[in-house]
Amino acid sequence: MCEIIKVGMADMKTCTAPDSLTTLGLGSCVGVALYDPVSKVSGLLHLMLPDSTQIKNNQNKAKFADTGIVELYEEMRKKGALSGRIVAKIAGGAQMFSYGAGNNDIMSVGKKNVEATKQMLNKLNIRLLAEDTGLNYGRTIIFDSRTGKLKIRAVGKDETMI
Amino acid sequence: MSKIDLNELSSMQYDVLRELGNIGAGNATTALSQLVNSKIDIGVPQVRLLGFDELPSIVGSEEKVMVGILLMLSGDIQGMMMFLMDPQVAKKLVNQLMGGYGMDGNGEEDFNDMEKSAVMEIGNIIAGAYLRSLGDMTNLTIDVSVPLLQIDMAGAIFSVPAIEFGKIGDKVLLIETKFDDERVDEKTDVHGYYILVPELESYDKILSSLGV
Numbered sequence: 547m548c549e550i551i552k553v554g555m556a557d558m559k560t561c562t563a564p565d566s567l568t569t570l571g572l573g574s575c576v577g578v579a580l581y582d583p584v585s586k587v588s589g590l591l592h593l594m595l596p597d598s599t600q601i602k603n604n605q606n607k608a609k610f611a612d613t614g615i616v617e618l619y620e621e622m623r624k625k626g627a628l629s630g631r632i633v634a635k636i637a638g639g640a641q642m643f644s645y646g647a648g649n650n651d652i653m654s655v656g657k658k659n660v661e662a663t664k665q666m667l668n669k670l671n672i673r674l675l676a677e678d679t680g681l682n683y684g685r686t687i688i689f690d691s692r693t694g695k696l697k698i699r700a701v702g703k704d705e706t707m708i
Numbered sequence: 709m710s711k712i713d714l715n716e717l718s719s720m721q722y723d724v725l726r727e728l729g730n731i732g733a734g735n736a737t738t739a740l741s742q743l744v745n746s747k748i749d750i751g752v753p754q755v756r757l758l759g760f761d762e763l764p765s766i767v768g769s770e771e772k773v774m775v776g777i778l779l780m781l782s783g784d785i786q787g788m789m790m791f792l793m794d795p796q797v798a799k800k801l802v803n804q805l806m807g808g809y810g811m812d813g814n815g816e817e818d819f820n821d822m823e824k825s826a827v828m829e830i831g832n833i834i835a836g837a838y839l840r841s842l843g844d845m846t847n848l849t850i851d852v853s854v855p856l857l858q859i860d861m862a863g864a865i866f867s868v869p870a871i872e873f874g875k876i877g878d879k880v881l882l883i884e885t886k887f888d889d890e891r892v893d894e895k896t897d898v899h900g901y902y903i904l905v906p907e908l909e910s911y912d913k914i915l916s917s918l919g920v
Binding site for chain 1: 863867
């Protein structure tokens, strides 16, 4: 039986084939799926904020792009993923409400999350294969460790696969 | 140093916040009743300290589609006010407000521009009534933004207050009140939630303005 493992907000989980990882209703948060196509070791992170160094209370590593991605990467390597093979797919980072001149700090956090995620992936030499980010709507994502595909559902839109 | 410790609210602090929710929601509901010309009941306000994951459980599940109206608060009290309801309920309100408009044609989750601005106006009136009574009671100035509207999954809507609170901790403190129409008739029944999410320092201001 394949299990679908749920990842909550500011949380991360790993799995191997044939299981899947899902996170529901991503808004301005970003979902980062890391994957080793050979060992099928997969991980999903649901991060909320771009930078842990800007925040005093930063014990929960999965909350931030910088610490969360490193933590997930290390966890996957422990489970048998090889660093050179790990690739990434990301989704989320929407601007849920538009307010002010568009540069409002609270409202543009989605965009900052996506930028910080890409920077971190780059730093760890993880190739970003695909993304579905930005815009102004929520997403549910399901990562299938058997195929490495990330399925994306949104309200009033067709299901997509990246 | 903040006087409020998220994990150790005293029962006195709880009671005062709950009472604030009661008065705010009471006024908002009076405004709403007048709009739809029906008696609407409010539930007992809940002061809740929730983990990020638990937020969508207020309305059901993460993927449940909700109409969310968000107002940003500034001035003495900073934070957010949210007004949430099912899309069908929002349609009913628009219909009652605009005399039959908005019920036909487009599906439950599709709102045209006219319907959207009607929903925002409803949010404006209702949240305005809530916040005015809060301001009057505490003698604090609350400036309210224009209403912002989103029709989307509850999880995505709640990510906005969650991220704000995420900057200071791992939980969100909010005052939630449910409202429900007295009529049980499916066609007209109106129900939803008022959620007030002040920032932590604003809780201090609210409590000290009331001598707590």
